[in-house]
Amino acid sequence: GAGVSQSPSNKVTEKGKDVELRCDPISGHTALYWYRQSLGQGLEFLIYFQGNSAPDKSGLPSDRFSAERTGGSVSTLTIQRTQQEDSAVYLCASSLEVNTEVFFGQGTRLTVV
Amino acid sequence: AQSVTQLDSQVPVFEEAPVELRCNYSSSVSVYLFWYVQYPNQGLQLLLKYLSGSTLVKGINGFEAEFNKSQTSFHLRKPSVHISDTAEYFCAVSEDFNKFYFGSGTKLNVKP
Structure with a gap:
């Protein structure tokens, strides 16, 4: 596609349920990022994938959060046993390679009730 | 870890007036600096970026920013704003393009 695509755009889930958020980066982009934007706060780095290298998971807030990137393209962010504090907009971004412009998707708004 | 401070959470301004959105960062090493608009x-969307060279960077929609190393600042400016500039603006820094550290954002509200 023309841009970074994320699905779903909105997700409401019950506390304790697992959720999966999907990101389709721009075709050919080797770098993929996940960020979280909580209400009234800036973007918080979660995880970074670059090519076939081991991902940088240093931003994941707990072991309930995990992400994978299959075939170097699509990425899935999984949150297990969701909590209310997980409510936020989850943004995915990609770039052609390191040191090039980063393009953001429109995000998935997650609400845990 | 880097720290980015956007001192103003909201900036109201009248159309055609000048505006400055402030950004300060904490770093003792060289960084790349960015402004994004939402x-x-x-x-x-990327508004502009500073990688190296001239400290005055021009971006899209008439915005510009000046990198001041001694003050660790990267303030965003526009001499005359339009209604269409109403948005939230985020300052970001990165040492290596692997991680970006964002400020909490400044909501620019342009009034007619």
Whole structure:
């Protein structure tokens, strides 16, 4: 596609349920990022994938959060046993390679009730 | 870890007036600096970036920013704003393009 695509755009889930958020980066982009934007706060780095290298998971807030990137393209962010504090907009971004412009998707708004 | 401070959470301004959105960062090493804009119900768009060279950087839509190393600042300016500039603006820094550290954002509200 023309841009970074994320699905779903909105997700409401019950506390304790697992959720999966999907990101389709721009075709050919080797770098993929996940960020979280909580209400009234800036973007918080979660995880970074670059090519076939081991991902940088240093931003994941707990072991309930995990992400994978299959075939170097699509990425899935999984949150297990969701909590209310997980409510936020989850943004995915990609770039052609390191040191090039980063393009953001429109995000998935997650609400845990 | 880097720290980015956007001192103003909201900036109201009248149309055609000048505006400055402030950004300060904490770093003792060289960094790359960015401003992103997020229009209502849209994703983040890159407004401008500083990688090296001239400290005055010009971006899209008439915005510019000046990198001041001694003050660790990267303030965003526009001499005359339009209604269409109403959006949230985020300052970001990165040492290596692997991680970006964002400020909490400044909501620019341009009034007619």
